[in-house]
Amino acid sequence: MPILEIEALNLGFQSQSGLTQVVFDFSLSINRGEIHALVGESGSGKSVTAMSIVQLLDSPPLKIISGKINWQGQDLCRASEKDLRAIRGDRISVIFQEPMTSLNPLQSIEKQISEMILLHQLCSKKQAAELALHWLEKVGIRQAEKRLKALPHQLSGGERQRVMIAMALVNKPDLLIADEPTTALDVTVQAQILQLIKDLQQEMGMAVLFITHDLAVVKQIADKVSVMQSGKIVESNAKTQIFANPSHSYTQRLLAAEPSGAPHPVSSDELTLKVDQLKIWFPIKQGIFRKTVDHFKAVDGISFTLRKGETLGIVGESGSGKSTLAKAVLQLIKSTGDIVFLGQTIQGLNHATMRAHRRSMQVVFQDPYGSLSPRMSVGEIIGEGLDIHQWGDTQSREQRIVEVMAEVELDPSWRERYPNEFSGGQRQRIAIARALILRPKFIILDEPTSSLDRTIQIQIIELLRALQKKYQLSYLFISHDLNVIRALSHKVLVMQAGKVVEVGDCQQIFNQPKEKYTKALLSAALI
Numbered sequence: 001m002p003i004l005e006i007e008a009l010n011l012g013f014q015s016q017s018g019l020t021q022v023v024f025d026f027s028l029s030i031n032r033g034e035i036h037a038l039v040g041e042s043g044s045g046k047s048v049t050a051m052s053i054v055q056l057l058d059s060p061p062l063k064i065i066s067g068k069i070n071w072q073g074q075d076l077c078r079a080s081e082k083d084l085r086a087i088r089g090d091r092i093s094v095i096f097q098e099p100m101t102s103l104n105p106l107q108s109i110e111k112q113i114s115e116m117i118l119l120h121q122l123c124s125k126k127q128a129a130e131l132a133l134h135w136l137e138k139v140g141i142r143q144a145e146k147r148l149k150a151l152p153h154q155l156s157g158g159e160r161q162r163v164m165i166a167m168a169l170v171n172k173p174d175l176l177i178a179d180e181p182t183t184a185l186d187v188t189v190q191a192q193i194l195q196l197i198k199d200l201q202q203e204m205g206m207a208v209l210f211i212t213h214d215l216a217v218v219k220q221i222a223d224k225v226s227v228m229q230s231g232k233i234v235e236s237n238a239k240t241q242i243f244a245n246p247s248h249s250y251t252q253r254l255l256a257a258e259p260s261g262a263p264h265p266v267s268s269d270e271l272t273l274k275v276d277q278l279k280i281w282f283p284i285k286q287g288i289f290r291k292t293v294d295h296f297k298a299v300d301g302i303s304f305t306l307r308k309g310e311t312l313g314i315v316g317e318s319g320s321g322k323s324t325l326a327k328a329v330l331q332l333i334k335s336t337g338d339i340v341f342l343g344q345t346i347q348g349l350n351h352a353t354m355r356a357h358r359r360s361m362q363v364v365f366q367d368p369y370g371s372l373s374p375r376m377s378v379g380e381i382i383g384e385g386l387d388i389h390q391w392g393d394t395q396s397r398e399q400r401i402v403e404v405m406a407e408v409e410l411d412p413s414w415r416e417r418y419p420n421e422f423s424g425g426q427r428q429r430i431a432i433a434r435a436l437i438l439r440p441k442f443i444i445l446d447e448p449t450s451s452l453d454r455t456i457q458i459q460i461i462e463l464l465r466a467l468q469k470k471y472q473l474s475y476l477f478i479s480h481d482l483n484v485i486r487a488l489s490h491k492v493l494v495m496q497a498g499k500v501v502e503v504g505d506c507q508q509i510f511n512q513p514k515e516k517y518t519k520a521l522l523s524a525a526l527i
Contacts, residue, residue, distance in 0.1 A: 002070075003030055003071075003175060004028075004069070004175055005029045005030075006027055006049075006068070007069075008025045008027055009023060009027070009049065009052070009066075009069065010066045012063050013060075013061045013062060014060040014063050019065075021231070022045050022048060023045045023049050026049055026228075028233065028236070030207045030209060032174070032205060034207050036208065036222065036223065037210045037211075037221070037225045038050065038211045038212075039212060039226070040213065040227060041213055041254075041456075045232075046228055050094075053092065054076065054088045054092050054094070055076070072174075089116055089168075090171045092173055092177065094179065095165055095168045095181045096179055099152070100153075100157075100160060102164060103164070109132075109148055109149075109152070109163055110129055110148035113131075113135065113136070113167050113170060116167050116170050116171060117132065120171045121171065132166075133148060138200075139163075139169075141159060141162055141163070141166075157189065158186070161189075165181075165193070165196065165197065169200055172204055172206075174206055174207065176197075177211070178209070178210045180212055180213070185318075185480075186317040186480040187480055188520060189318070194220055197221065219239070219243060224238055225237065227242070235248040243255065257455045259454075259483045259486070262506075263465055263468065266309050266490055267309060268472065269307060270308040271305055271340075272442050273306040273442060274304075274338070275304050276337055277336075277338065278301070278325065278339065279299060279301055280321075280325075281296065281300075299325050300497075302495075302500055306476065308472050309472040310474055310475075311468070311489045312475070312491050312492075313477045313489030313492045313506065314476065314478045314495060315478075315480065316501075317496070320498065321497070321498040322495055326363070326444045329476065330444065341357060359385075359438045360440050361442045361443075362444070364448045366448065368424060369427055371431055377415065378415050378416075378417055379398075379416060381434055382401050382404060382405065382430065382433045383397055383401045385437055386401075404433045405433055408430075408436070408467075409429065410430065410433065428448060428460055429460070432448075432464070441472075443475055444478070446478045447479055447480070448460065448464075449461065449484050450479065485506075491503065492509040492510075494521070501517045501518060502517075
């Protein structure tokens with residue numbers, strides 16, 4: 001018998017212009033002890049539907065138009081706020097996508113987990129603290145007793161997600177809603193989190209509604225799969241059936257949406273960038289006089305070269321030093337060692353002297369929304385570099401903006417719009433256009449596809465390949481997604497704890513890795 005049964009649910013958002021329906025006749029059932037994956041691209045309605053189960057979205061604007069959410073004999077659509085509060089966090093718990101924004105930055109881990117316990121269990125603060133420690137240990141937090149007093153920012157991404165899991169499971173719920181719980185995590189941490197959820201689910205016999213757009217994750221964890229497109233369930237079946245014989249064209253398209261192919265061959269031996277023995281050491285200070293007692297070696301003696309038209313993929317877990325290395329190359333943080341860019345040494349140049357080189361080096365960031373100013377139009381964002389470097393007159397700048405928007409497959413007539421009016425993939429195209437407008441020789445791509453759906457990822461990869469071939473661009477490509485690295489990189493550099501573990505030709509690294517750490521990364525990525 002299903003523990004949760006949703007029947008013909010219709011949801012909409014109320015605004016001044018009226019009611020906009022976003023979920024249509026949604027039906028789904030989950031049995032006790034079952035992991036049911038809800039799959040679809042961003043905007044398909046997955047999270048809206050899941051959050052409506054315990055009404056975690058504001059109403060209005062969210063409106064339940066019709067339908068039933070049957071939870072152990074009770075229709076949650078018509079439940080009182082008092083009843084919902086008793087269920088939330090106790091019988092039904094939620095793990096959210098981004099733990100850093102879900103955890104209170106001003107409260108200790110102990111206080112936040114204890115709060116969940118005290119709300120739903122009759123116990124003392126001391127007992128709650130003991131239970132909080134027990135669950136931190138249970139979800140695999142190392143030195144759990146020391147972590148109790150820590151604030152969220154003092155934990156790694158994987159540790160924060162484990163804390164969210166502990167908070168969700170501390171009251172032993174019957175149903176866990178996991179909303180993209182591994183999207184922002186490295187492959188090794190992702191594998192650990194998935195195994196942890198699966199182990200705890202089996203131990204406790206609870207049901208799990210697992211929301212994701214990553215079919216590799218679905219294949220690893222789910223029992224049953226429902227595929228959602230434009231607010232509707234288009235296919236629902238056992239996992240084995242979905243992967244072996246998908247019946248709907250949209251499901252078939254999702255399964256086929258895997259980064260593939262290879263970058264265009266490098267035709268030049270001309271060096272764009274040469275880095276030799278680069279080090280970034282941060283001092284560790286103690287005592288009243290803040291005496292330096294040691295150093296944190298974020299980047300420790302890294303060397304590499306990058307040719308014209310070549311992509312160097314940099315991989316490694318969070319904290320390995322990937323982004324710190326990129327900042328040093330751009331001269332945004334101090335470092336030691338040699339950095340030669342287009343034949344000129346740029347290490348240690350002052351701001352004024354460095355500005356001349358910045359036209360030829362650009363960066364595209366991970367979060368396309370967070371890196372774009374919400375107060376500037378798309379045309380202003382893309383053309384900002386032209387203004388800073390005083391390139392051309394007003395008319396020629398406008399013409400360049402139109403040209404570069406067309407190059408990244410954006411309609412130039414949209415240049416008066418603002419970032420919030422665009423999808424994630426379109427916003428990343430805007431970020432690429434902003435980097436491209438000064439016709440650089442070198443672009444750092446820092447996790448540019450990690451927040452995007454697979455189908456959108458493939459479009460961005462193909463765009464980056466085409467632009468590289470057209471302009472002979474050199475890319476430093478940072479990612480934890482090894483399938484994307486493989487599709488775009490000529491060479492791969494593997495980092496761990498600030499050091500190079502392995503470097504070599506892309507195919508050699510993927511087909512014949514030499515080092516144990518590289519093999520572990522590839523294994524965790526299910527490659």
